[in-house]
Amino acid sequence: MADLLDITEVTRMTGLTARALRFYEARGLLQPVRDSSGRRQYGTAQLEALHRIMAMKRAGLTLAQIQSMTAGPRPDLHSIVAAQIQVLEAREREVAAARELLASILSRIERNEPIDVATFCSLIRQGENAMSQVKLDALASQYMSAEQNLAFKEAVQALPADFDAEVHDRKWQALSARIKSALPLDPGSPAAQAFLDEWNELAAPYIAACSAEALKGVSNMHEHIEEWDREVDGPFDAEVFRFHQAAQRARDAMHGPADR
Template identity: 45%
Template sequence: MADSLDIAAVTRLTGLTARALRFYEARGLVEPLRTASGRRHYDAAALERLNLILSLKKAGLTLAQIQRLTANRRIDLHGLITAQLDHLEAQARRISDAQALLVSVKSRIDRGEPIDAETFCSLIRHEQQDTTTMSQDQWKAVTDRYFTPEEQAEWAEKMDAMTPGFDNEAYAAQWKDLGDAIKAALPMDPASEAAAGFVARWFELLKPFTQVASPAMMQGTMKMYDDMPNWPVQADPGFDSEVWAFIKLASAARLAKG
C-alpha cells in the first residue's frame, strides 16, 4: 500500500509494541488499513490519530475519555501541535526560571551575602515542583516494568471511576504517615494487637483501590510490591520493603485468627 507502513515498521519507528497497537485498535481508537492477506498497515491518517491518542493519554485522559472526545470528530493536528508546543514552552520557562534562581543564589553565596527568607521560599517552591515531576517519572519507570500498556490503561480507567474530587496528594500523605508509623514500631510481633491495628488502618486506606480494582489488578500490584528491592528506580509509595513484608505477615496472622 502506497504511503503506509506495516505494523512491524510502525513498532520499529515509534517504539510502541504491536500488542499496544492492537489494543488501541480493539478499543476502536485507531483503525489501520488491511492488506488482502489481512496484515495491518498504517497510513498518515491512522498515524495522525495514533499521535493524538498518545498525546491525550500523556495529558492524563483515560482511554474512555479519549474515545468519547474523539468519536466522529476530525482531528485538529494544528491545535494538537500548538498545545504540545505550549506545554514544552511552559516547561522551558520553568527550567529557565529555576536555573536563574540557582545562579543568583550561588552568586550571593560566593560573595558572602546572606540569603533572605523570600529567596529560601522560592528555592523551596522550585524544589517542590522538581520533586513532583521526578516522582511522576519514577512511578512511570516502575509501572512500565510491571504492567503492560493495556494493564496501565485499565488502571487509569478504574481510577477515573473513583470518587470525584479524590485528592491524590492527601492520599499519598496518608500512606506516608502510616508507613512511617509502622517503620517506627518495628520490630513487632505480626500476631500482636498493635500489628492488627496497623493492618486495619492499611486496609482502610486501600479501600479506594479495592472498590474499583479487579482481582488481576490487585494480584499484579502485589507482585510489583513484592519485588520492591529490584525496582529500576526508587519510587516512594510511602513505605519500604521492610514495612511491606511486615504487613503481609501481619495480614496473614490476622486472617489465621479469623
C-alpha cells in the same frame, strides 16, 4: 590472593554489603560455596557472576530482568536489548520533564519576573512530582502488562472527585513511620492487627476503584518492592510492606481469608 574469599573479605574488597550478597543469593543469582563450618566462600566463578550482576544493575536493569537474562545457559540478547531500550526511554522522559521545569524558570527570568519563595517551592515540587511520575511509569512498564497498566490508570481516574492523593499519601507515610518505629512486632499481636486495620482503611479507596486486572498488576509490582523501593519515594518501604503482608497472613490464619 586466596582461591576462595569469605564474605567479610568480599565486602571489604568490593564495597558491597553482606546484606546485598545474601540478597542476591536468596534470589538465586549468586551461589557461594560453604566451608566445613557452613560459612560462605566466594571463588572466581562466584565473583564473575557478582560482577555480571552489578554491571547489569549499573546499566539500569531491574533485578527481575537480570534474573531472566541469567536463568538460561546463554544470555537472551533480545531481552537485554529490549530492557536497555526501556531504560533509555525512561531516561528520555526524565530529561524532558527536567527541561520543562528549567524552561519555566528561564521564562520568568527573561520576563524579569521575581522568583519568590513560593514560586521556587512550587517549581521544586512540580519537578519532584514529575520525576516521581517518570519513575512510576518506568516501574509500571517493567512489572505490569500493558492491559494492567491501562486498567490501573483508569482506576486512578475513577477515584472520587474529593479524593486528595497528597493528603492520603501523607497519612500513609505517617502510618508507615509508626509501624517502622514499632518493629520488630509479632504480626498476630493486637498492635500489629491495629496497624493492619489502619493500612486496609487507607488501601480501601484504591481497591474499590481497581479492577481485578489492575489489582493483579499492582500486586506483582509490590512483590518485587525490594528491587525498586530505594528508587521511588513511595509512602512505605519494603520492610513495612512485608510487615503488612505478614500481619494480613496472621489475620487470615486466625479468621480465614476475607475479601479486601
